[in-house]
Amino acid sequence: MKTLSENWISEGLIDFEYKKYILLAYLKEVDRHFNEVKLYPSLADLIRHYQKLKGLSEEKDTLSNSFPKRLAGLDIKKMVLKHQPLLEDDEMMKELEEIISYSMPMIKHHIDQGKSIYDFIENHLEIEPVGLSPIYQKEGYVFFSYDKTREIYVYRYKMKLFESSLEKLRGIALNFLLKMTTSLTNTFERIKMDLVKNYKELPNPATWLINSTNLVPLEESLVPVSKRLLMRVID
Numbered sequence: 001m002k003t004l005s006e007n008w009i010s011e012g013l014i015d016f017e018y019k020k021y022i023l024l025a026y027l028k029e030v031d032r033h034f035n036e037v038k039l040y041p042s043l044a045d046l047i048r049h050y051q052k053l054k055g056l057s058e059e060k061d062t063l064s065n066s067f068p069k070r071l072a073g074l075d076i077k078k079m080v081l082k083h084q085p086l087l088e089d090d091e092m093m094k095e096l097e098e099i100i101s102y103s104m105p106m107i108k109h110h111i112d113q114g115k116s117i118y119d120f121i122e123n124h125l126e127i128e129p130v131g132l133s134p135i136y137q138k139e140g141y142v143f144f145s146y147d148k149t150r151e152i153y154v155y156r157y158k159m160k161l162f163e164s165s166l167e168k169l170r171g172i173a174l175n176f177l178l179k180m181t182t183s184l185t186n187t188f189e190r191i192k193m194d195l196v197k198n199y200k201e202l203p204n205p206a207t208w209l210i211n212s213t214n215l216v217p218l219e220e221s222l223v224p225v226s227k228r229l230l231m232r233v234i235d
Contacts, residue, residue: 002029004049009099014092020198023106023124030110034117038220043114050107078082104178121225124214127233130207137234139225140206141195142174144190144222147213150182154191155223156199172227172234208233 004026005011009019016136030042130143139158156175162171180191192207199205210226 002026003045006052008049009053009096014048014095014220016098016102020102023103023123027106027110033220034110034113036217037117037121039114039117039121040224042171043111043118044098045108046111050104050111053104053107053114057097057104059191085114110219117221118225121212121214121221122229124212125140125226125229126211126213127226127229128209129210132194134204134206136204137229138204138207140208141177141192142226142230143207143209144218144226145182145209146215147211152182152188152191152209154178154195155220159231170231174223174227206234 002025004022008022012018023148031041031044033039106163130141142155142157144155155174156172156177157175159170160173177195180186180189182188188209190209191207195207196205197205208230210222210229212222216222
């Protein structure tokens with residue numbers, strides 16, 4: 001998919017019409033993916049870009065310092081290079097404020113669209129344990145399925161702890177293992193037993209079945225949306 005550079009605001013020509021063209025081309029690609037019910041990575045990218053624009057709009061100094069400067073000389077006393085902005089501050093800030101003022105609501109509109117799709121997908125998911133649930137649930141397996149199909153996608157999950165400057169956050173990693181077809185003999189419980197035989201490091205794994213009543217893309221939508229649902233049921 002066509003992506004938007006992390007530093008698209010400060011890269012290249014600092015011109016409103018030019019930046020508008022870049023942004024609209026990117027959002028057109030996002031629209032195409034959303035129309036195909038493909039949420040990721042578009043939604044995460046939109047949120048990241050919006051947060052960065054918001055931060056830049058609130059910090060004028062940060063915005064000014066993000067732009068290239070030309071070498072203006074050497075401070076002999078301090079032994080440091082002196083740099084001069086390539087654009088005058090007033091000219092640069094006026095152009096950038098116009099770009100940011102236009103871009104933020106456009107990106108926010110697409111974030112809201114993405115969140116609506118996210119909620120729609122999540123509201124049509126069902127989750128239940130496969131077999132008995134063990135006490136230890138920090139890692140195990142997830143079976144993804146769709147209504148009216150016999151195919152399932154087997155993933156291994158593992159809870160992870162992330163530390164930020166303010167708090168500890170929980171996350172979950174999902175790794176694809178295999179695709180299988182269920183039958184009268186090859187039931188969810190049978191598949192779980194086969195996993196125990198093949199992956200002996202998890203002798204009594206927590207195993208969950210997540211079923212979608214809608215046929216949505218697996219990797220771009222079903223798997224990432226299911227993460228929040230899975231975290232709610234894991235002790």
